[in-house]
Amino acid sequence: MTGIDDLSLRDELRGKSPYGAPQLEVPVRLNTNENPYPLPDELVARIAERVAEAARTLNRYPDRDAVELRAGLAGYLTASTGHRVDTAQVWAANGSNEILQQLLQAFGGPGRSAIGFDPSYSMHALIARGTGTGWVSGPRREDFTIDVAAAEHVIGEQAPDVVFLCSPNNPTGTALAAGTVLALYDAAQRAARDRGRRGALVVIDEAYAEFSHRPSLLPLLEGRPHLVLSRTMSKAFGAAGLRLGYLAADAAVVDAVQLVRLPYHLSAVTQATALAALEHTDTLLGYVQQLKGERDRLVAELTALGCEVTESDANFVQFGRFADARAAWQTLLDRGVLVRDNGVPGRLRVTTGTPEENDAFLDAVRELMKENER
Ligand SMILES: *Cc1c(COP(=O)(O)O)cnc(C)c1O
Numbered sequence: 001m002t003g004i005d006d007l008s009l010r011d012e013l014r015g016k017s018p019y020g021a022p023q024l025e026v027p028v029r030l031n032t033n034e035n036p037y038p039l040p041d042e043l044v045a046r047i048a049e050r051v052a053e054a055a056r057t058l059n060r061y062p063d064r065d066a067v068e069l070r071a072g073l074a075g076y077l078t079a080s081t082g083h084r085v086d087t088a089q090v091w092a093a094n095g096s097n098e099i100l101q102q103l104l105q106a107f108g109g110p111g112r113s114a115i116g117f118d119p120s121y122s123m124h125a126l127i128a129r130g131t132g133t134g135w136v137s138g139p140r141r142e143d144f145t146i147d148v149a150a151a152e153h154v155i156g157e158q159a160p161d162v163v164f165l166c167s168p169n170n171p172t173g174t175a176l177a178a179g180t181v182l183a184l185y186d187a188a189q190r191a192a193r194d195r196g197r198r199g200a201l202v203v204i205d206e207a208y209a210e211f212s213h214r215p216s217l218l219p220l221l222e223g224r225p226h227l228v229l230s231r232t233m234s235k236a237f238g239a240a241g242l243r244l245g246y247l248a249a250d251a252a253v254v255d256a257v258q259l260v261r262l263p264y265h266l267s268a269v270t271q272a273t274a275l276a277a278l279e280h281t282d283t284l285l286g287y288v289q290q291l292k293g294e295r296d297r298l299v300a301e302l303t304a305l306g307c308e309v310t311e312s313d314a315n316f317v318q319f320g321r322f323a324d325a326r327a328a329w330q331t332l333l334d335r336g337v338l339v340r341d342n343g344v345p346g347r348l349r350v351t352t353g354t355p356e357e358n359d360a361f362l363d364a365v366r367e368l369m370k371e372n373e374r
Pocket residue numbers: 033094095096097098121166170205207231232233234235240243244245
């Protein structure tokens with residue numbers, strides 16, 4: 001039988017594992033930060049209408065530049081942040097993962113490097129590897145915040161071509177202060193210019209921005225052509241199955257990703273569905289408000305149960321501390337509750353579910369804590 005090792009695979013991919021959050025059929029699934037609420041019926045009906053309309057012209061390629069959708073996304077960003085964003089500053093793709101991949105195809109690649117501050121979103125390093133971009137793992141403090149001086153130091157030393165910041169950060173839930181972003185942006189530009197380069201791309205992954213206690217970092221784009229914000233409809237819009245991510249940046253960055261995107265990458269069906277979702281923004285953001293309340297309840301109740309909880313600005317909560325996180329994960333799974341072991345020592349991550357799912361999760365943790373005391 002042929003195995004993967006018998007193939008002429010690129011050396012840097014040998015022996016590696018693919019991204020793999022377990023997709024298990026259990027009663028309470030709180031492991032991939034999805035929105036627990038299905039789309040409302042009115043929106044489902046509107047999607048059917050919009051998609052039927054798009055189906056009439058599926059013999060043709062879709063709008064390659066997705067202009068109507070980008071205008072809708074720009075309108076959403078402008079309305080929700082109070083900071084004006086134009087269509088030319090927005091780009092959309094199949095999930096923000098594809099956005100990040102296009103950014104690394106254009107700004108990373110062989111001979112170039114990217115940095116992230118771990119623990120953070122594991123896909124940043126995986127997409128770097130897939131695009132032949134070198135990866136530097138930067139540090140975080142014990143409490144999972146970024147130590148600005150330490151981060152400036154690594155950036156100065158390594159002069160990465162791309163800097164990934166994730167706010168609110170997955171898997172810790174930690175948000176970044178605007179001052180931290182500005183300091184690291186300046187450090188990255190300094191390091192790049194010292195080596196005779198034009199700049200370094202700083203990408204803020206804001207997949208969970210809508211769940212944060214803090215305002216979006218989007219206004220920082222003003223006057224910073226090397227700054228990019230990445231967003232998604234997978235979490236706040238409750239549409240992980242749609243695969244729609246987008247970025248906001250200087251229009252020049254949008255011109256740059258067009259050099260590497262596949263032609264017609266965003267199907268007419270995807271564009272129609274995302275446009276329908278944007279028409280129902282208010283309803284969807286209503287669910288976000290409920291989830292923020294439940295997220296805060298999880299933080300409070302986990303703390304009351306004696307867990308060490310990381311403050312969260314996202315739709316999930318990191319909790320511990322367990323002598324053996326893997327064993328704790330298994331105990332919860334045995335009780336029908338699937339959470340995520342991100343490999344952070346002693347910690348697990350739970351996605352905010354419906355009130356009933358959260359109750360089931362909290363009951364399971366209560367029993368786990370009792371067992372651990374014994
Ligand atoms: C979930 C998540 C994404 C979303 O990826 P999509 O491809 O848009 O589904 C991006 N970044 C982070 C940090 C995430 O946790």
